[in-house]
Amino acid sequence: MTTPPSAPAQAASGDDTARTTAALALGDDALVLSHRLGEWAGNAPVLEEEVALANIALDLLGQARVLLSTAGDEDELAFLREERAFRNLQLVEQPNGDFAHTIVRQLYFSTYQHLLHTELAAGDGPFAPLAGKAVKEVSYHRDHAEQWTLRLGDGTDASRARTQRAVDALWRYTGEMFQPVEGLDIDWPALETAWLERITQVLRRATLTVPGGPRTGAWTAGAGRQGLHTESFGRMLAEMQHLHRSHPGATW
Amino acid sequence: MTAQQAGSSATLDAPPALQEHFDATIARDQRVEPRDWMPDGYRKTLIRQVAQHAHSEIIGMQPEGEWITRAPSLRRKAILFAKVQDEAGHGLYLYSAAETLGADRADLTERLIEGRQKYSSIFNYPTPTFADVGVIGWFVDGAAICNQVPLCRSSYGPYARAMVRICKEESFHQRQGYELLMTMMRGTEAQREMVQDAVNRWWWPSLMMFGPPDDNSPNSAQSMAWKIKRHSNDELRQRFVDMTVPQAKKLDVTLPDPELRWNEERGHHDFGTPDWDELMRVIKGDGPCNADRIERRGAAHEEGAWVREAAVAHAAKQAAREEKGAAA
Numbered sequence: 001m002t003t004p005p006s007a008p009a010q011a012a013s014g015d016d017t018a019r020t021t022a023a024l025a026l027g028d029d030a031l032v033l034s035h036r037l038g039e040w041a042g043n044a045p046v047l048e049e050e051v052a053l054a055n056i057a058l059d060l061l062g063q064a065r066v067l068l069s070t071a072g073d074e075d076e077l078a079f080l081r082e083e084r085a086f087r088n089l090q091l092v093e094q095p096n097g098d099f100a101h102t103i104v105r106q107l108y109f110s111t112y113q114h115l116l117h118t119e120l121a122a123g124d125g126p127f128a129p130l131a132g133k134a135v136k137e138v139s140y141h142r143d144h145a146e147q148w149t150l151r152l153g154d155g156t157d158a159s160r161a162r163t164q165r166a167v168d169a170l171w172r173y174t175g176e177m178f179q180p181v182e183g184l185d186i187d188w189p190a191l192e193t194a195w196l197e198r199i200t201q202v203l204r205r206a207t208l209t210v211p212g213g214p215r216t217g218a219w220t221a222g223a224g225r226q227g228l229h230t231e232s233f234g235r236m237l238a239e240m241q242h243l244h245r246s247h248p249g250a251t252w
Numbered sequence: 253m254t255a256q257q258a259g260s261s262a263t264l265d266a267p268p269a270l271q272e273h274f275d276a277t278i279a280r281d282q283r284v285e286p287r288d289w290m291p292d293g294y295r296k297t298l299i300r301q302v303a304q305h306a307h308s309e310i311i312g313m314q315p316e317g318e319w320i321t322r323a324p325s326l327r328r329k330a331i332l333f334a335k336v337q338d339e340a341g342h343g344l345y346l347y348s349a350a351e352t353l354g355a356d357r358a359d360l361t362e363r364l365i366e367g368r369q370k371y372s373s374i375f376n377y378p379t380p381t382f383a384d385v386g387v388i389g390w391f392v393d394g395a396a397i398c399n400q401v402p403l404c405r406s407s408y409g410p411y412a413r414a415m416v417r418i419c420k421e422e423s424f425h426q427r428q429g430y431e432l433l434m435t436m437m438r439g440t441e442a443q444r445e446m447v448q449d450a451v452n453r454w455w456w457p458s459l460m461m462f463g464p465p466d467d468n469s470p471n472s473a474q475s476m477a478w479k480i481k482r483h484s485n486d487e488l489r490q491r492f493v494d495m496t497v498p499q500a501k502k503l504d505v506t507l508p509d510p511e512l513r514w515n516e517e518r519g520h521h522d523f524g525t526p527d528w529d530e531l532m533r534v535i536k537g538d539g540p541c542n543a544d545r546i547e548r549r550g551a552a553h554e555e556g557a558w559v560r561e562a563a564v565a566h567a568a569k570q571a572a573r574e575e576k577g578a579a580a
Contacts, residue, residue, distance in 0.1 A: 038329075041317035041336050042548065045556020047310070047344050054337035058330060065326050075325050099559045154569060155562025162558070243382055244324040250439050252325040252432070
C-alpha cells in the first residue's frame, strides 16, 4: 500500500487523525459530487431537473462544508489542496456524461450514502449528528435516482441502451465504496451486501442487467481514498480552484 | 359571477355584457382569473409578457451559472446554487401562469429557441469576472424588483400571485449580491477594481432593462390601461436610479454617467441617456451573447429529448400495467 500524502497543515494530530481522515473522505465525496452536479446548471433535460439537480448539489455542498470544517478551514481544504490530497471516491469524480450516466452515478452513490449515514446516525460516533441530518436529504436523493433509473431503464429502447451502458461503465468504481475508512465504525461487508441487494432490485425493476464483472480492478481498489484519481479530476479541480488561487489571501 | 368562456377566441363580436363586465373588473382593481372572459388582445399581451418573463428567468440562469463551478468560496458557491435553482423555480411558476391563459409550455420553449419570443435584453451581456455575479444581484435583481413589485398588483390573478412569491426571493438575492460586492470592496485592490469594472459594464444595460423611453414604447399605453403594467418604463427607470445612487455611494463605487446628479426641484436624480440603438440591436439578436444563449438553451432541449421521451414512455407503460391490474 502506498503511503498517503501528508494531511493538510491545519489537520489535527494524534487521536483526532482518524476523525480527520474520515471527515475528509466523506467531505470530499460530497464536495466533488456537488461540483459535478453544478456542471448541469442550465443544461438539464427539463426545468424540473434543473431544480432537482441543483437541490441535490446544494444538499451535498452543505454536507461537505460541515465535514471539511471538522477537518480544518473549509475553503483552504477545498481550494488549496492538490489532486493527490483529495480523499474522495473515484466514482464521484467521474464526468457527468449523458443524463443516464449522471443518474446511475447518483444511484450508486446515494444508495451507498444512505446506508452509510443510516448506520452512522444509529451509532454514537462523532459523525452521528451530521449523519442524522444527512440521511433525510440522502433518502430524497436516492428516491430521485431510483425513479429516474426506472423511467430510463423501462422507458424507450434508446433510453434503456444508454442506461445499461452507464450501469456497466460505472460498475468498476463501486467496489471502492466498501474499503474501510479509518475513523468510521462501520460493518463494511454488511454495508456492501445491503448495497448490492438494493441496487440489484432497482436495476431488475428497471429491466436492466446487473453487470457480471468485477466491481474493482487492481488499479481502482481504494485508490481515491489514497489520493489517486482518474485523469479528468485534475481538470475539474483546475476549474474549481482557479479564481480562489488567483487571489491569495482574499476573502469573498 | 363571471362569464366562463375559457380559451374563447371569438372575441371580435364579444357580447357587450362580457366586455362591460371585464372593464368593470379592471376599473375596480379586481383580479381577472383564468376562467373569466377576457379580450383577445389582453390574453395575447399577457401570454407574451408572462412567457418572456419566464424565458428571462431560464436564460438568466446562464450568465450566473457560469460561475457555479468557479465560485471562490464554498459559501458563495452555495449561494449561487440556491439562486440559480430559484431562477429555474421562477421559470416554472411563470410558465404555469402562462398555461392558465391557454399557452403550452413546450410550445413556448420552441418559440424561445426559434427566436420568435424574446427574453430580457440584460442576459445577452457576458459575465467575465466574479464581481459580475454580485453586480447582477445588485443591479439586475434590483431592476427586476422595481419592475416586479408593482406587478404583484397586476390585473391578471395568476401572474400577480406568481410575482408575490418571486419578489420575496429576488429581494433576498439582491441583498446577497450587494453583500458580495461589499465584501469585495473591503478586500484587495484587485477585488475593488474588479467591482468597479463590473459596475461600469452593467450600469447602462441595467437601465435598458426597463425598455425603450415612454415616447417610443407602443404597447405601454394599452398595458397600463389594462392594468397589466402599473407604471411606465421611464417612471420605473427613475425609481431604480434613485434607489441605486445612495447604494453606490455606500459601496464606494462610481456610476459611469457624468450627467448623473441630484435635482432638488424634481426631487429625483437626473441622468444621461442610455444608448437606445444598442438596446435595439440587442433586442433584435445582435448583442454580445444572444447567439450563445439561445444555442445553449436549444442544445440542452435537444440533448434532453430522449430523456423526456423515456419519461413519457415509462408513464404510458405504468398506466397500461395499472389498467391491466385493475381489469384482472
